[in-house]
Amino acid sequence: MNKMQTVLINELKPFLNAIAEQMDLYVPKKTGTHYIYNRYDLSAETCVEFNNIRTCMPVKEFLFPLRELAAVFPEPFEPKEIKPFVVFGLKDCDLRSIEVLDKVFTEEEFEDPFYVNRREKMFIISSDCSEPAQSCFCNVLDGRPFAQSGFDLNVSQVKNGFIIEVGSRKGEDFIETYPDLFTMAGDALLAERDKNRAETQNQLEQNNTDLKFDKPVNEIVENSWDSNVYDQEAKTCVECQACTRVCPTCHCFYLYDTKQRDYFAKMKMWDSCMRLKYAEVAGGANPRKILGDRLRHRFMHKFSYFLDRYGIDMCVGCGRCVDAEAGEVDIRKVLKKLNEELKGKDKAKAEAAK
């Protein structure tokens, strides 16, 4: 028998039911204009929605929750057994953000046991984007409106159903467990899928035609130590930290201790480098008292420091920070301004050298 690497299914429901029989399944549900994740209920007659765009909250919530127990004193605690779980509808930007988080939390020397535990139990079903938002700019940072790698199964919507592509051994095992559910997807269907993908890619590129850089983004950002763009752009920031909360790659956290009735607990909770006292030390010194300096640090971390350390950008271009922004700080606009500024500097240098 041929290996079933790409198969077709007419409806999502039987497929998701089969998955939910084996593992806890989370599916997107439209709430207002956004998709959020809900636990899939096998018994209910829920209508399954295919999200054409990334969900509102980032995938990090599944791997690195907002708040979690990190340690117990004096007796260490046995962490809860994590059941295998499935997240359906992740996009390329989400998968690339997992790659970023993996770099940080699965480092050999200092592995975060809670992250690793969840990561090992996570089954990923990604899906293609067909309606990128105005804020999406993944194409500028090597992203695509369809998963490139890092999935167990990927779903692409076509006219007569859904094409499912295998991306891992785990995914292959699943498909082979349910041979009756699927039929092989022929070349015509794959051509249809590729055409859809190209159209979305085209749409993305059109949306971002004015987001062109004259130099690699890291170089643009690395040259912005003396730039006042950050101070200017931070003027409308209300310091709500939403940008870092919804960011799928931001992973700052803080540890704090609490008293429970019969034990002490050390907790781990998301933090934000945009917070005023984030870097302050006990004596009161603070290297980034000024808001613009904190914005610069965020850009440096995303586009320079992380790349330097791990070889990839810490921004996947999902645009969630743009959507969540309460003021008018726009990551694309900041990058554009920095690009213009560097272009001006380079031009002045070239002229001076003449």
Add this chain to the structure above:
Amino acid sequence: MNRNLYQPINGGIVDIIDESPTIKSFVVVLEETFKFETGQFVELTLPGEGEAPFTPSSSPSDTKKMEITIMKAGRVTALLHECEKGQKVGIRGPYGKGYPIEDFVGKEIYIIGGGLGLAPIRSLFLTLVERIKDFKSVVCRFGAKTPDDFIYKNTLFDTWQKIEGVDIKLTVDEVNGNWAGNTGVVTTILARHDVNVPNAVAVVCGPPIMMKFSTLKLLEFGFGPKQIYLSMEKNMSCGVGKCGHCMLGKYYVCKEGPVFAYDQIMAYPNIWD
């Protein structure tokens, strides 16, 4: 599951030494063997209250107990100052990179310290004097606000000064009571010929303003940026290069520091803030 890196090793405070009006040393004994290198730091947990980073002030060769000198500066340190002998604590670590002692062999070691900066320096000093013959000399220039504010008075004013191969000079910003020594900030007792610069390394630890001006003075004396080692104080929280609080440019101070050669960090603005 691997060992949980957020789980402290249990221990207790077995002794408390008053060092100055605002500084105490806590002697900690742990329930597990604990090894560290001089200059590395630990995260000390006061259960239920909080955690803070400190560089031990004892020598790593003392594996039975560890001493941690703490100034009352914030919430956790204020609570620690109220603790009594027998208090249970937790320790995570050791973290980061300490002083590259092996690179110091055969050299003159010029140690400049101020205030609480003498805590990590004490650990280094004790480590050096344990094998003093390996080094050309150990030249110390220490400062404090007033004579009372010097920590480790018993040894600093006495036995340390008598060790062969060690040269110690002290200064205070202002005099209260008996003081026959120098008055002025620490840079006023730094002299070009304290050490033979080409064969020396400098170690600076103290308040940011003192580190800044000492570094400038050392550069003026002809020290290269690679010859100057600085202990950077940042908000180290996780200790393992993840939580982000201690970032200094591209470095995680908890991982690549807290001891840096000046040339690693000199390009960043505001390193002294």
